[in-house]
Amino acid sequence: MKRIAEFEKVSFGEFRKAMQGYDETLGEDAVRRIYDGITLPVRATAGSAGYDFRAPFGFEVRPGKEIRIPSGIRAKIDNGYVLMVFPRSSLGFKYRFQLDNTVGIIDSDYYHADNEGHIFLKMINDSREDKTVCVKAGAGFAQGIFLPFGITADDDVSDARTGGFGSTDKKEV
Numbered sequence: 001m002k003r004i005a006e007f008e009k010v011s012f013g014e015f016r017k018a019m020q021g022y023d024e025t026l027g028e029d030a031v032r033r034i035y036d037g038i039t040l041p042v043r044a045t046a047g048s049a050g051y052d053f054r055a056p057f058g059f060e061v062r063p064g065k066e067i068r069i070p071s072g073i074r075a076k077i078d079n080g081y082v083l084m085v086f087p088r089s090s091l092g093f094k095y096r097f098q099l100d101n102t103v104g105i106i107d108s109d110y111y112h113a114d115n116e117g118h119i120f121l122k123m124i125n126d127s128r129e130d131k132t133v134c135v136k137a138g139a140g141f142a143q144g145i146f147l148p149f150g151i152t153a154d155d156d157v158s159d160a161r162t163g164g165f166g167s168t169d170k171k172e173v
Helices: 012-022 028-037 089-095 108-112
Strands: 005-009 051-054 059-061 066-070 073-077 081-087 097-099 104-107 120-125 133-135 140-148
Touching: 012 028, 012 066, 059 066, 059 120, 073 081, 073 104, 073 108, 081 089, 081 097, 089 097, 089 133, 104 108, 104 140, 120 140
Parallel strands: none
Antiparallel strands: 005 073, 051 140, 059 133, 066 120, 081 104, 081 140, 097 120
16 A cells, blocks of 8 residues: 555644634543543554544534544645545444545645644434434544545646635636
8 A cells, every 4th residue: 555644733822822722621630531542543454444533532412413623643745646535434324424524535735734634524423313412521522534635637737725614716717
């Protein structure tokens, strides 16, 4: 297999800023404990395609509710590849727990974004059986798969990313 990417943690400063947007009541020590506990995504077996993203903190999501999770992770990806993020299969099957945008697309140039390429996952519990999703800190809740992609023969894009989520849609045409 070709090795085309590397996971890293974002800086503590970037993670602290993201956690302030998540829960303003958390103190510096609590955020540091969460940050120190973050593990990089890994595959469970040699035959696994997906790299398991683990919850940086425990959370519950009631039916019809959503949560925005700062993963504390970034991915350095070779040009010509993309990281696609999906919910963990078992959570989707049991709870209809899914990403709000159905599939997360992490481009190779996102690594250089203003937010250090911090991967956020906005998840929703779309349960139709009134089931609350409970995920413990350190438990797998999403998975990322690296895939190659192609471009059209007449593609001549030379712009560079500066911002984070949604920034490529904000360029003037």
